[in-house]
Amino acid sequence: MHQQDTSTEILTQAILRYAVERIRMDPPTLDGPKPEATLRAMVGKTINQEGLGGLEALRIFTDVLAPACISVDHPRFLSFVPAAPTEAATLFDLVVGASSICGTSWLEAAGAVFAENEALRWLADLAGFPSTAGGVFVSGGTAGNLSALVSARGRWRARQTDTTTKGLIITSEGAHASVGQAAYVMDADILAVPCEGPMQGQDLERYVLGLPASDRQRIFAVVATSGTTNLGFIDDLSGIADTCQSLGFWFHVDGAYGAAGLAAPSIRTLFSGIERADSFIVDPHKWLFAPFDCCALIYRDPEHARAAHRQHGDYLEVLYDGIWNPSDYAHHLSRRARGLPFWFSLATHGTDAYTKAVEKTLELAQSAAKLIEAADHCQLLLPAHLSIVIFKRCGWQTADYKAWSDALLAAGTGFVMPTKFKKETVLRLCIVNPNTTERDIQIILDSLL
Ligand SMILES: Cc1ncc(COP(=O)(O)O)c(C=O)c1O
Secondary structure, eight states: OOOOOHHHHHHHHHHHHHHHHHHHOSSOOOOOOOOHHHHHHHHOOOOOSSOOOHHHHHHHIIIIIGGGSOOTTSTTBOSSSOOOOOHHHHHHHHHHHHTTOOTTOHHHHHHHHHHHHHHHHHHHHHHTOOTTOEEEEESSHHHHHHHHHHHHHHHHHHTOSOTTSOOEEEEETTSOHHHHHHHHHHTOEEEEEOOSSSOOHHHHHHHHHTSOHHHHTTEEEEEEEBSOTTTOOBOOHHHHHHHHHHHTOEEEEEOTTGGGGGGOGGGGGGGTTGGGOSEEEEOHHHHSOOOSSOEEEEESSHHHHHHHHOOOOTTTGGGOSSSOOGGGGSSOSSOOOTTHHHHHHHHHHOHHHHHHHHHHHHHHHHHHHHHHHHOTTEEEOSOOBTTEEEEEETTOOHHHHHHHHHHHHHTTSOBOOEEEETTEEEEEEEOOOTTOOHHHHHHHHHHTO
């Protein structure tokens, strides 16, 4: 299993050929899920005592399993938040896998951590964070929000005399589900400020001041969103920063999707106030063209994170000699150096290319809104926010949307799932792929006729 021999060489060539062909597909086939029973009937039992051999396992993946996975980088994958990794980033992901790097500590992975920190620095600079800021790449926004909130609670707890009080997180109604999930995992309480649109600083302040003093004292973090998942709203970060500053709350910004917009000068002012946050996240695997899984988590003062997250054990103390260990800044220890593909692509193309690519998707979202407005059978429900467009097909009910969406995917045309807006089933496009064109949007709209 661990030898380099002729069969390994043959397998190497076959795997590289597959990977290169897949990366070259432009666009890839969309593909889609199949029932488990179908997959079982197609592949039988894939793991047995003797092994199938690499070429047969690869054939099963190529012929059966890969086509049962939707290609997130397809230009008409417009559901949820898609991904559109650059060729350089995807290729370098192969290198990361081949290099057996344990990205836990500087001792084990100084070169990788150096490069990851360069990429984090670019993001910190975009946000206007101080030179002392720092962080780590984690698996996704869910892990990033959780780790930031654990750090926030650590700071709050350290200031409490009563260490049994349950902490409280304040967020907005538009916050991503992962914030509620973090509260659940941490056994913290969570309250959402009611708001129709983006959360405003004044609404937050009024809400918090309206809470009983005993609850106010339990607040250890406010989570704002810079780009809500459903609608692309950016909360009033400046006003929220004012409230957090005056009341002494940790201010976390969930920019998992939207903070990529920091790279776009045309909308940079929308993020005013993020520079005053205690922490923020942005997922390069969403709108910054990195492969899964990659979330940048950045702290204004990383010391708070280290106090909350560093693990201790006789076998670990050798790592802690004052240098930068990524494992100290989130809920993890062993980690893939998952920031490297993002770093490699940034180093290869330069940051201007990122600005251009994000701007292009923003322009397309505006064009998509215009195309929808011009289509008699559709109704635009909101102007495009960031790269999200919400609209409805006139006269349709929930079942119509589902049937259409299923058929669109089954035909390999596109992947557009319905969502809810004001309790009504509607459609939502989330554009993060610079290869998506007006023609792609028109194809989707025509299919709704
Ligand atoms: C605003 C926001 N926060 C958090 C998340 C969770 O990110 P992940 O799926 O990478 O865990 C998402 C995912 O879409 C998101 O849009």
